Amino acid sequence: xxxxxxxxxxxxxxxxxxxxxxxxxxxxxxxxxxxxxxxxxxxxxxxxxxxxx
Ligand SMILES: [Zn+2]
Ligand SMILES: [Zn+2]
Numbered sequence: 001x002x003x004x005x006x007x008x009x010x011x012x013x014x015x016x017x018x019x020x021x022x023x024x025x026x027x028x029x030x031x032x033x034x035x036x037x038x039x040x041x042x043x044x045x046x047x048x049x050x051x052x053x
Contacts, residue, residue: 006034026050
Protein backbone atom coordinates (compact mmCIF):
# COMPACT_ATOMS: atom_id res chain seq x y z
CA UNK A 1 0.00 0.00 0.00
CA UNK A 2 1.64 3.14 -1.20
CA UNK A 3 -1.36 5.39 -1.07
CA UNK A 4 -1.40 7.72 1.88
CA UNK A 5 -3.10 10.86 3.02
CA UNK A 6 -1.35 14.11 3.79
CA UNK A 7 -1.62 14.96 7.47
CA UNK A 8 -2.15 18.65 6.75
CA UNK A 9 -4.66 18.72 3.90
CA UNK A 10 -5.93 15.15 3.75
CA UNK A 11 -5.11 14.73 0.07
CA UNK A 12 -4.29 11.30 -1.25
CA UNK A 13 -0.65 11.21 -2.25
CA UNK A 14 2.06 8.82 -3.19
CA UNK A 15 5.42 8.98 -1.52
CA UNK A 16 8.13 10.39 -3.74
CA UNK A 17 8.40 13.45 -5.93
CA UNK A 18 8.42 15.89 -3.07
CA UNK A 19 5.94 14.06 -0.91
CA UNK A 20 7.43 12.80 2.30
CA UNK A 21 6.79 10.19 4.93
CA UNK A 22 8.63 10.21 8.22
CA UNK A 23 8.19 9.06 11.80
CA UNK A 24 6.93 11.54 14.35
CA UNK A 25 9.79 12.69 16.61
CA UNK A 26 7.55 12.25 19.61
CA UNK A 27 5.66 9.02 19.11
CA UNK A 28 7.17 7.42 16.00
CA UNK A 29 3.88 7.15 14.19
CA UNK A 30 4.12 7.82 10.49
CA UNK A 31 3.53 11.34 9.28
CA UNK A 32 2.83 12.01 5.63
CA UNK A 33 3.06 15.39 3.98
CA UNK A 34 2.41 16.37 0.42
CA UNK A 35 4.59 18.52 -1.75
CA UNK A 36 2.14 21.39 -1.68
CA UNK A 37 1.86 21.58 2.09
CA UNK A 38 5.63 21.49 2.38
CA UNK A 39 5.94 24.33 -0.07
CA UNK A 40 3.34 26.35 1.75
CA UNK A 41 5.03 25.56 5.03
CA UNK A 42 1.83 24.30 6.55
CA UNK A 43 1.96 23.03 10.07
CA UNK A 44 1.14 19.48 10.87
CA UNK A 45 -0.21 18.01 14.03
CA UNK A 46 0.37 14.41 14.91
CA UNK A 47 -2.19 12.29 16.69
CA UNK A 48 -0.01 12.54 19.80
CA UNK A 49 -0.33 16.33 19.78
CA UNK A 50 3.12 17.10 18.42
CA UNK A 51 3.11 19.80 15.80
CA UNK A 52 5.87 20.96 13.54
CA UNK A 53 6.57 23.18 10.57
ZN1 LIG B 1 -1.05 18.34 1.99
ZN1 LIG C 1 3.30 11.83 17.30
